[in-house]
Amino acid sequence: MNQPVLEVRELKKHFPIRKNVAVRAVDGVSFELREGEILGLVGESGSGKSTVAYTVVGMYRPTAGQVIFRGEDVSREAARRNLGQKGQMQIVFQDPGSSLNPRRTVRQILRLPLMIHGLAKTESEKEEKAVDLLRRVELPEEYLDKYPSGMGGGERQLVAIARALATSPSLIIFDEPTSALDVSVQAKVINRLVELHRRLNLSYLFITHDLSLMRNVSSRVAIMYLGVICEVAETKAFFTAPRHPYTHMLLSSIPVVSDLEEELKPRKVPSVGEIPSPVNIPRGCRFHPRCPEAVQQCREAEPQLRPVAGGTHLVACHRALPD
Amino acid sequence: MATAEPLLDVRDLRVSFRVFRGTLSVLDGVTLAVRPGERVGLIGETGCGKTTTLRAIMRILPREARVGGGQVLFAGRDVLSMNAGDLSAFRRKGASLVFQDPTAALNPVFTVGQLLDEVIKYSQGRAMPAKERRAVAAAALRDVALPDPARILNSYPFQLSGGMRQRVCIAMAIGVNRELILADEPGTSLDVTIQDQILRLISDLVAKRNVAVVLVTHSLGVVRETTDRVYVMYAGSIVESAPVKELFRAPLHPYTVALLECIPKLSGERISQGIPGSMPDYLHPPRGCRYQPRCPRAEEGCAAGRPPMREVAPGHSVACYRVAAQGGEDR
Numbered sequence A: 001m002n003q004p005v006l007e008v009r010e011l012k013k014h015f016p017i018r019k020n021v022a023v024r025a026v027d028g029v030s031f032e033l034r035e036g037e038i039l040g041l042v043g044e045s046g047s048g049k050s051t052v053a054y055t056v057v058g059m060y061r062p063t064a065g066q067v068i069f070r071g072e073d074v075s076r077e078a079a080r081r082n083l084g085q086k087g088q089m090q091i092v093f094q095d096p097g098s099s100l101n102p103r104r105t106v107r108q109i110l111r112l113p114l115m116i117h118g119l120a121k122t123e124s125e126k127e128e129k130a131v132d133l134l135r136r137v138e139l140p141e142e143y144l145d146k147y148p149s150g151m152g153g154g155e156r157q158l159v160a161i162a163r164a165l166a167t168s169p170s171l172i173i174f175d176e177p178t179s180a181l182d183v184s185v186q187a188k189v190i191n192r193l194v195e196l197h198r199r200l201n202l203s204y205l206f207i208t209h210d211l212s213l214m215r216n217v218s219s220r221v222a223i224m225y226l227g228v229i230c231e232v233a234e235t236k237a238f239f240t241a242p243r244h245p246y247t248h249m250l251l252s253s254i255p256v257v258s259d260l261e262e263e264l265k266p267r268k269v270p271s272v273g274e275i276p277s278p279v280n281i282p283r284g285c286r287f288h289p290r291c292p293e294a295v296q297q298c299r300e301a302e303p304q305l306r307p308v309a310g311g312t313h314l315v316a317c318h319r320a321l322p323d
Numbered sequence B: 001m002a003t004a005e006p007l008l009d010v011r012d013l014r015v016s017f018r019v020f021r022g023t024l025s026v027l028d029g030v031t032l033a034v035r036p037g038e039r040v041g042l043i044g045e046t047g048c049g050k051t052t053t054l055r056a057i058m059r060i061l062p063r064e065a066r067v068g069g070g071q072v073l074f075a076g077r078d079v080l081s082m083n084a085g086d087l088s089a090f091r092r093k094g095a096s097l098v099f100q101d102p103t104a105a106l107n108p109v110f111t112v113g114q115l116l117d118e119v120i121k122y123s124q125g126r127a128m129p130a131k132e133r134r135a136v137a138a139a140a141l142r143d144v145a146l147p148d149p150a151r152i153l154n155s156y157p158f159q160l161s162g163g164m165r166q167r168v169c170i171a172m173a174i175g176v177n178r179e180l181i182l183a184d185e186p187g188t189s190l191d192v193t194i195q196d197q198i199l200r201l202i203s204d205l206v207a208k209r210n211v212a213v214v215l216v217t218h219s220l221g222v223v224r225e226t227t228d229r230v231y232v233m234y235a236g237s238i239v240e241s242a243p244v245k246e247l248f249r250a251p252l253h254p255y256t257v258a259l260l261e262c263i264p265k266l267s268g269e270r271i272s273q274g275i276p277g278s279m280p281d282y283l284h285p286p287r288g289c290r291y292q293p294r295c296p297r298a299e300e301g302c303a304a305g306r307p308p309m310r311e312v313a314p315g316h317s318v319a320c321y322r323v324a325a326q327g328g329e330d331r
């Protein structure tokens, strides 16, 4: 198999809040993103998904661990990465309303990265490239003169994606890119994302809470719980043969729109017990206080991610036995 | 509760925005009613006017907005013509709004504790001692499944995850007793287990305190699982309303039909292409039915006038010339 695009090794990001007290937002996360794949990252709200994303792109400096991009260690904040490394990796946020400057036209928004990265010299070159970027997300040229406020939510998100494409990245991280959009507009945005992925041979790390969407978009899924990854599986296996009790709980809570889909979900596992805090992480397995299957061992030792089926399905659970 | 007088009765509400290009006629006669203890869903395309409707009900529209007509009756009294004193009582005791965008709704220079304290002071009066208010605040955070209230109370909004900020907003709106909760996308940044917990909390409030809820959400699964009745909105007006089960089983308006087809399926059989075309420009909205330019079933007559809402089955109304009465058999 060829070299992964991105390797994250034992990544930690702690936020100190008082003397000797820290929020352990990301607490030892390892995964790899393969060339051309769409890896879904899902998990409990507050489990550290955005923090992983921000640390990977260099908005935060890791507390420990490594971020390796195409074999190169980039475990430092963006200010200390070189321009090429920065351009190769882009991030798109949930809310295009606040990530696009309201006082700039689309033209200005798209030209900025071209200028910073020195990708277009002359005026006509800049214009040409900006038009080309719009074309890639299938927006008409007229949009160059629009302001973000004059566009719909889906169109704003497409502009944010066009801007991310300006530096010809090979990896794009999406942090809940469509959760502010309704299903019909979401469908359009997602179709363009999938199309771009295919055409430009991009790799995506895709964060979302919408598991039905995840099912349709990603090829593999990683589940986070309280700062760590508790399960990694091919998308199909994730939905049909989940192994971690947290994954069961998650899948059983998906709101669906038909009785037919209802039957595809595991039997309801209600969320019980107090949700623990990343300041005071439970000993042993982090999930044990809420786990219906916990035994003594779970209270004592922290389980490590290990393969359960053919090496592609990894689970961090004492109770999940290998096949 | 089906026979009770409506708690909220919005009639023919019109709201426009003045922008430098001209006037955007956004809400074009919104009519909807909510009974005490009822859970009502409000759905529709991004930009169709859901937030504008909720803001108009609370009378917190931005300055460039103008209410061009209609009424917002709350327990029989028109919110739009209330004096300052009554309006303040309405906001303290009557209705509260969970804001769609928690990042914008939470003032970044205050801690969560300070923000919650303001809300509690506002609704409880100043009589409650500070310590007690802090306990109320902590309890409200626990209710919305936020662990470690002590840390959260001392945190600034930027120190919380997106979903945590959203839960803080929910705590601010439901921590104090109200008759009506307007929830604008309360679950968008929550994972499904916490979302489930929050929605159960809201449903409990409905059952225990007979609170009424208007739930705006893009998650149609949530609508199906937590509401009793649904209004579908397109480009500034209501195009269909039905009991939730019936809406999902037998949608009638061509827009509703198209919208439901866009939902990604858990069975994973590909993403739909979305609805062809885009929402009309509110500067020059189309004549007649606003959906007509995108509607696969449109005829000449559809551009001639605005189709009125007609009841086609008990509790099921549609604004479409192409849908006939009696369970929606086509004409």
Ligand SMILES: Nc1ncnc2c1ncn2[C@@H]1O[C@H](COP(=O)(O)OP(=O)(O)OP(=O)(O)O)[C@@H](O)[C@H]1O
Pocket: A015, A023, A024, A025, A043, A044, A045, A046, A047, A048, A049, A050, A051, A052, A278, B158, B159, B160, B161, B162, B163, B164, B189, B190, B191
């Ligand atoms: N700048 C910060 N200072 C202190 N704590 C922080 C900071 N940023 C994040 N945290 C904490 O780190 C934890 C993880 O936050 P993060 O935003 O990564 O979660 P998430 O998985 O993206 O959640 P969501 O699904 O709600 O977006 C949370 O407990 C949060 O309060």
Ligand SMILES: Nc1ncnc2c1ncn2[C@@H]1O[C@H](COP(=O)(O)OP(=O)(O)OP(=O)(O)O)[C@@H](O)[C@H]1O
Pocket: A149, A153, A180, A182, B017, B019, B024, B026, B044, B045, B046, B047, B048, B049, B050, B051, B052, B053, B062, B064, B100, B282
């Ligand atoms: N302050 C404003 N000035 C100008 N136009 C506005 C303003 N607020 C809203 N609009 C316009 O009114 C329309 C309806 O907006 P609204 O926010 O009510 O939609 P929504 O249904 O809540 O959408 P979403 O699902 O994206 O939240 C949009 O076209 C929007 O651009």
Ligand SMILES: [Mg+2]
Pocket: A049, A050, A051, A175, B161, B162, B163
């Ligand atoms: Mg996040």
Ligand SMILES: [Mg+2]
Pocket: B050, B051, B052, B100, B184
């Ligand atoms: Mg809105």
